Amino acid sequence: MEHPRDPITQQFCIKILPYKTKQWHHLDIAWANWLIGFIDGEGCFQIDKRHDKRKPTTWNCQTKFNITQRGDKKEFLNQICTKLDIGRVYQMPETSLSGKHNHIHILSYYIVSNMADCQTLVSFLDIFPPRIKWNEYQIWRKAVLELAKGKERNLDYFEYLHFAIRWLRQYQHSIDNLYPYNSDWRKYLNT
Numbered sequence: 001m002e003h004p005r006d007p008i009t010q011q012f013c014i015k016i017l018p019y020k021t022k023q024w025h026h027l028d029i030a031w032a033n034w035l036i037g038f039i040d041g042e043g044c045f046q047i048d049k050r051h052d053k054r055k056p057t058t059w060n061c062q063t064k065f066n067i068t069q070r071g072d073k074k075e076f077l078n079q080i081c082t083k084l085d086i087g088r089v090y091q092m093p094e095t096s097l098s099g100k101h102n103h104i105h106i107l108s109y110y111i112v113s114n115m116a117d118c119q120t121l122v123s124f125l126d127i128f129p130p131r132i133k134w135n136e137y138q139i140w141r142k143a144v145l146e147l148a149k150g151k152e153r154n155l156d157y158f159e160y161l162h163f164a165i166r167w168l169r170q171y172q173h174s175i176d177n178l179y180p181y182n183s184d185w186r187k188y189l190n191t
Contacts, residue, residue: 024127027083032128035080039125040132042067045140047162049155061158063144064113065121071106080110086120087112118144139165 024032046064065087069077077089090109112121122144130137143161146153 024124031083032124036128036130038067038076038080040130042069043130043133044068045133045136045165047140047143047158047165049159049162059155061147061153061155062113063115063118063140063147064111065118065140066112067110069108069110071108074108077108077110084121084124086117115144115147119148135168136165139168 044066046066048060048062048064050060052060067077067080071091074089074091081087081089087110090111091106092109093104094107112118122141125137125141139161143158143165146158146161
């Protein structure tokens, strides 16, 4: 079996995780495949980098994964949360404008945002990888691993990954066309 290509370096990669991974042998394979299809259709991998409001000279970096559904689909999200034993499920109202009327919809959110849970999700998705969102996942995975380094993390590389995932979504390009990470990657920001 051929290993997948690393989307950033374009080299073949074997998935080696630098942290302890959760054992997933207890999961039903059919359910895991259902979840991957659900993630491919409804999942969102996010990378955030913004200035800390309390300390304007520092950055607040975070990786997050979420699935949003209508309020009546909360049980599906609770099932995911329970079986994976990571993340949380929330319900919140959302107002949408439709013509002259405001409509309030209840939405359910499954959110994985703390570092330990993101690393656990990486260990799951390395065994059961997404198919359609493979490129987004590979960039997000690199961001999770970069943040896991703590003080040794490279914030310029994290910002590059933040740019890469936005670029991928905006232009619907293959990751093969992504500008390489090097010292002058910022010149591509406005292209």
